[in-house]
Amino acid sequence: MTDTTSDPQQSRGERNFEIVMAGMKKRRAAEARFRFYGQFAVGLGLTFLLVLMFSIVSKGYSAFWQTYIRLDVPLVAEKIDPEGTRDVTTLRRANYSGLIKQHLRDLFPEVTKRRDRFALYGLVSNGAEFELRDMVLANPELIGKTVSVWVPADDDVDMLMKGHLSRKGPEADRRIKDNQLGWIDTLKADGRLESRFNTAFFTNGDSRDPELAGIRGALVGTIFTLVVTLTLSFPLGVAAAVYLEEFAPKNRWTDLIEVNINNLAAVPSIVFGLLGLAVFINFFQMPRSAPLVGGLVLTLMTLPTIIIAGRAALKSVPPSIREAALGIGASPMQAVFYHVLPQALPGMLTGTIIGMAQALGETAPLLMIGMVAFIADIPGSITDPSTALPVQIYLWADSPERAYVERTSAAIMVLLAFLALMNAVAVLLRKRFERRW
Missing domain, CATH: 1.10.3720.10 (MetI-like)
Incomplete structure (x- = not known):
């Protein structure tokens, strides 16, 4: 009678083959996990980078635009150059701030209280008078005429127009008061308020006034x-x-x-x-x-x-x-x-x-x-x-x-x-x- 029992050497070889294949599966699984970890790390790093860039851009892109107010300022000769000498020192020392304030009072004659007038003047940047002065120094022939000039709005007005300050809520909790909101809406309706590219951000130095600060x-x-x-x-x-x-x-x-x-x-x-x-x-x-x-x-x-x-x-x-x-x-x-x-x-x-x-x-x-x-x-x-x-x-x-x-x-x-x-x-x-x- 023939013995049909399997060859011990063949059984040992099959077991070794199974062991090798099991080890191969483990190594391939480990390699797949390593690739996954690497891809996950790269993806996580890119995600953090994109979130960081999005945060920076979403907060900073609006700085490249600035709210400006159009003023039609009469350059009264008696207040700028009373003697008519066109002396540079005299023109430089003239009270241009007073001319701008007078124009704002003419735009809103109903504003009579001292406190309200200060709030009205606060709509315009402190740098407006210097822009008006530079315009006169560059062309003294403008004295005696009414010039139309676009000047930067105050930083609070700019933030309001960009949506960074809310109109809602109690007046005491807002930087922009109700009367100022009314004046801003009037200026916007008259076409005196608009957003323009902020060239001053690239041409100015640092300033205590945010709307004038540049790099x-x-x-x-x-x-x-x-x-x-x-x-x-x-x-x-x-x-x-x-x-x-x-x-x-x-x-x-x-x-x-x-x-x-x-x-x-x-x-x-x-x-x-x-x-x-x-x-x-x-x-x-x-x-x-x-x-x-x-x-x-x-x-x-x-x-x-x-x-x-x-x-x-x-x-x-x-x-x-x-x-x-x-x-x-x-x-x-x-x-x-x-x-x-x-x-x-x-x-x-x-x-x-x-x-x-x-x-x-x-x-x-x-x-x-x-x-x-x-x-x-x-x-x-x-x-x-x-x-x-x-x-x-x-x-x-x-x-x-x-x-x-x-x-x-x-x-x-x-x-x-x-x-x-x-x-x-x-x-x-x-x-x-x-x-x-």
């Missing part, structure tokens, strides 16, 4: 500071990286320098601000709140990043390029500067733009050297008092007025656009200098 001073100060930083940090960083990677002897001193460079890259930025305050301002007596000092401080802060990135770019160049250059008779310096450095330059530019982006967003070191001061004038050079865009955002974010909320978000949008422009320039430069082998 030009902070933007110019930021550009001056970054120019000083780039002018100093890029050549110094590249030179240090080339020396340490290509020419410096390998001993304990160079090892100490490398360790210190790596440690400096992790030092908190406020420490560099304290260093700038102690050395550049207190010891060397450099001007406080100046882009020159800010650029020097940010140079110290970005140098480690540029040096580390530069050395990594030099290491990534294939050794065959060095060997080929040396093999045809080039000196070590010629091999580095004519063959190795051009190949490493795109990576160095990437490290530089990372360091500049870090410097663009820094606030703490600039606060320590006094760039937090209120400065309304536009800086004309790197030694003039100035502030920077991140510091301007910090100052506006701390202001209680509702109008500064939208200007804070709008300034953040401009800062991000400036950063994107810097990255675009870095990409173009990288493509220009990049070589393929």
Whole structure:
């Protein structure tokens, strides 16, 4: 009789195969879970980014529009230039505010009480008189005529027209009172109230009045500071990286320098601000709140990043390029500067733009050297008092007025656009200098 019992070797092989297949299923399941976790993390990060961008844009886009009021102001010669000399000093000192208030009283003759008149005058920005003054100074022939001029409305009126302030609720809880609402509706019905593109946001400096506040001073100060930083940090960083990677002897001193460079890259930025305050301002007596000092401080802060990135770019160049250059008779310096450095330059530019982006967003070191001061004038050079865009955002974010909320978000949008422009320039430069082998 034939034995039909299964072969033990075959049964063992089947069991091993089943074990292997079960392990494969577990590994595939683990890989699927890992992919899911990675996709979920990326999706969650993008969601947070979109929520952040939506929050910034939804709060800040309205800052690019401003409510204006049209005034037909009689430029009475007796009040502006009584002697008719057209002297600039006389024209500059004229009471333009009184002319605007008189025109508002003529528009609403029923307003007779002192308190109501102050409320009526409050519809117009404090900067209206300066716009009228500049118009007269630019063209003195307007004196004696009635001019039509669009002036900024007060920030509360602007917030009301944009829907950020409510008309509802008890009058005592509203910034805009009932009589002011009536005057605003009358001005709107007469075509004297409209929303226009807010050019003042890009042309004015900082101001105590939100409707007059702009970013030009902070933007110019930021550009001056970054120019000083780039002018100093890029050549110094590249030179240090080339020396340490290509020419410096390998001993304990160079090892100490490398360790210190790596440690400096992790030092908190406020420490560099304290260093700038102690050395550049207190010891060397450099001007406080100046882009020159800010650029020097940010140079110290970005140098480690540029040096580390530069050395990594030099290491990534294939050794065959060095060997080929040396093999045809080039000196070590010629091999580095004519063959190795051009190949490493795109990576160095990437490290530089990372360091500049870090410097663009820094606030703490600039606060320590006094760039937090209120400065309304536009800086004309790197030694003039100035502030920077991140510091301007910090100052506006701390202001209680509702109008500064939208200007804070709008300034953040401009800062991000400036950063994107810097990255675009870095990409173009990288493509220009990049070589393929």
